[in-house]
Amino acid sequence: MYDHNSSPKHRVAWPSNGISEVPFRTYTDQASYDNEQERIFKGPTWHYLCLEVELAETGNFIATTVGEVSILVTRDTNQNINAFVNRCIHRGNLLCMGRQGNTKKFSCMYHGWTYDLTGQLTGVAFEKGVQGKGGMAPEFRKEEHRLQQLRVAVLGGIVFGTFSDTVSSLEDWLGPDVARGL
Numbered sequence: 069m070y071d072h073n074s075s076p077k078h079r080v081a082w083p084s085n086g087i088s089e090v091p092f093r094t095y096t097d098q099a100s101y102d103n104e105q106e107r108i109f110k111g112p113t114w115h116y117l118c119l120e121v122e123l124a125e126t127g128n129f130i131a132t133t134v135g136e137v138s139i140l141v142t143r144d145t146n147q148n149i150n151a152f153v154n155r156c157i158h159r160g161n162l163l164c165m166g167r168q169g170n171t172k173k174f175s176c177m178y179h180g181w182t183y184d185l186t187g188q189l190t191g192v193a194f195e196k197g198v199q200g201k202g203g204m205a206p207e208f209r210k211e212e213h214r215l216q217q218l219r220v221a222v223l224g225g226i227v228f229g230t231f232s233d234t235v236s237s238l239e240d241w242l243g244p245d246v247a248r249g250l
Contacts, residue, residue, distance in 0.1 A: 109135025112235035114221065114228045114242075117141045117151055121225060127170040127185065134229065139218065140164055140174065141227060144185035149222060151229040152187035152215035163215075187215035224250030 094100060109115070118130040123143040130141045131154060138154035140163065154163050156176035163174040163183065173190065175182045180193035189210045197203030218229035221238035228238050239247040 105135045109137065110231045112230070112232040114230045114235065114238050117218075117220075117227045117229045119225060120149070120222050120227055122168065123149055123227070125170060127172055128168070129164065129171060129185075130168045131164055131166060134218070134231070138162060139229065140187075140215075141220075141229070142185040142187075148186075149220050149227055150186050151218040151220050151227075153218075155215070156181050156183075157189070157213055157215060183215055187217055189213040189215075223247065226250065 115134045117132055117134075117139065118141050122128065122130050123141065126143055126145055126147065128143045132139050132141060139151055140154045141149065141151045144150055155161065156163055156178065158176065158181050159178050161176050161178040163176055171185075173182050173184055175191075180191070181189060182191035184190050192204060192208075192210065194202060195204050195208075216231075218231055219233070219235075221228050223238055223242075235241060242250075
């Protein structure tokens with residue numbers, strides 16, 4: 069038997085009694101791991117992020133992960149729940165080291181770029197340079213730079229997120245029996 073879910077290049081022979089034995093390399097193969105990260109965690113699936121009650125107040129946030137990607141989930145000033153990647157778009161540094169809390173903004177320790185509770189870039193240190201030298205290019209627009217967002221859905225007080233723009237609604241993805249139970 070073969071693993072039909074992998075590319076032909078990465079297919080491996082499966083033991084003859086494939087019902088009870090999984091080859092050890094399945095657990096240690098980097099290509100398989102990378103494939104899982106892309107297809108399962110970044111693919112057309114919904115993931116548990118947190119409980120809605122954990123975001124009761126404006127500015128509340130929860131840091132979590134989807135696969136190996138660090139995520140921030142926030143309650144903004146319009147009472148919307150947002151989820152975005154917890155990495156500065158400038159140099160990829162983690163924005164928030166804490167597990168949860170309350171804040172008005174997230175600031176990168178590396179170069180001081182700041183983001184609001186929706187993940188929108190709001191401040192760039194030395195954006196205009198220092199004493200007329202350096203700074204961002206004149207065509208740079210903060211509104212064109214935001215953290216990578218996840219789609220968010222809340223069902224039964226549980227906050228879910230997905231990287232996919234194509235996955236169906238959370239209720240459809242879960243199915244009527246499960247969605248009704250939440």
